[in-house]
Amino acid sequence: MLKDSSQRKPVVKQRKRCQSCMQNIKIESTQCPYCRATVISPTEAKLASAISGVMPTQYPATKILLGTIIIWYVMVAFVTFQNASGGFTALQQVAIAPDFETLHLWGAQLRGHSELWPLVTANFMHIGLLHIFFNAYALWLIGPWVEKLFGVSIAFASFILLGTLAMLGSNQLGGTGIVAGASGSLMAMIGMVIAGAHRLKTVEGFKLRNQMLTWAGFVVVVGVVLTYANAMNVDNTGHIAGLVAGLIAGWFAPLLGLKGMKTPWPHRIAFVTAVASIGIAIAAVAMMLLHAQGTLPCDICFMMSIK
Numbered sequence: 001m002l003k004d005s006s007q008r009k010p011v012v013k014q015r016k017r018c019q020s021c022m023q024n025i026k027i028e029s030t031q032c033p034y035c036r037a038t039v040i041s042p043t044e045a046k047l048a049s050a051i052s053g054v055m056p057t058q059y060p061a062t063k064i065l066l067g068t069i070i071i072w073y074v075m076v077a078f079v080t081f082q083n084a085s086g087g088f089t090a091l092q093q094v095a096i097a098p099d100f101e102t103l104h105l106w107g108a109q110l111r112g113h114s115e116l117w118p119l120v121t122a123n124f125m126h127i128g129l130l131h132i133f134f135n136a137y138a139l140w141l142i143g144p145w146v147e148k149l150f151g152v153s154i155a156f157a158s159f160i161l162l163g164t165l166a167m168l169g170s171n172q173l174g175g176t177g178i179v180a181g182a183s184g185s186l187m188a189m190i191g192m193v194i195a196g197a198h199r200l201k202t203v204e205g206f207k208l209r210n211q212m213l214t215w216a217g218f219v220v221v222v223g224v225v226l227t228y229a230n231a232m233n234v235d236n237t238g239h240i241a242g243l244v245a246g247l248i249a250g251w252f253a254p255l256l257g258l259k260g261m262k263t264p265w266p267h268r269i270a271f272v273t274a275v276a277s278i279g280i281a282i283a284a285v286a287m288m289l290l291h292a293q294g295t296l297p298c299d300i301c302f303m304m305s306i307k
């Protein structure tokens with residue numbers, strides 16, 4: 001009997017994607033046979049496939065960032081329960097808002113205060129169930145667009161770096177108060193999609209741009225109304241700073257599949273930026289943990305004790 005050929009595993013030759021025309025090409029190629037663009041080296045292609053091998057297959061940046069903010073929420077809930085030794089108060093704090101000290105020690109930033117790590121960590125922290133629900137849902141909707149338009153590296157880098165810029169804007173220009181939440185990052189990602197979709201110059205691109213513009217406008221207007229009606233304290237400065245940072249970044253960041261991009265350098269720079277931004281996030285978490293254990297000089301603790 002003949003051996004069923006479908007039983008044998010086909011030998012899949014390693015391929016890579018041309019960053020300019022998105023065609024699958026041979027891993028050894030240094031130039032794309034379809035569009036003549038210079039492409040990444042075989043070593044870089046192998047590194048890229050090794051990295052993607054340990055990440056979720058579809059929209060890895062969105063899923064990893066989403067996982068991180070959820071784990072962060074659980075971590076803060078755990079600390080809140082420990083501090084309040086459980087009970088209804090702790091449950092209430094977890095659902096609505098933990099106490100001021102827990103918020104600051106576990107990631108929130110205090111406006112006007114000069115510590116740097118909270119500008120990074122505050123993007124991952126949420127205050128209450130509604131807050132994390134809305135931001136997680138928004139990330140679930142916007143993240144994939146950033147990954148589709150700009151790639152995984154830029155999605156990671158934009159959440160972390162542009163979110164940090166938004167927090168800096170909120171820190172310097174937003175008045176007083178304690179701030180946490182991913183919405184500065186999310187507004188930056190909306191800004192990136194607006195600019196990126198516009199640059200595609202296609203009917204679908206313009207449609208996506210208009211949807212995102214409507215969304216951004218809605219967030220800004222609702223935020224301002226809620227704040228001035230004293231219904232909720234929304235970080236409008238952070239929202240607007242994030243949106244502006246995202247619009248600018250999205251205008252200049254390399255788009256995937258943009259015809260005419262004949263060199264892999266923009267993608268190499270994006271990769272290095274992503275690695276650096278993840279490094280910055282890890283360093284910020286390390287600083288936060290040191291601070292939470294009281295091994296760093298902590299003038300903020302003094303400020304809180306007199307409040």
Ligand SMILES: [Zn+2]
Pocket residue numbers: 018019020021022023032033034035036037
């Ligand atoms: Zn090509």
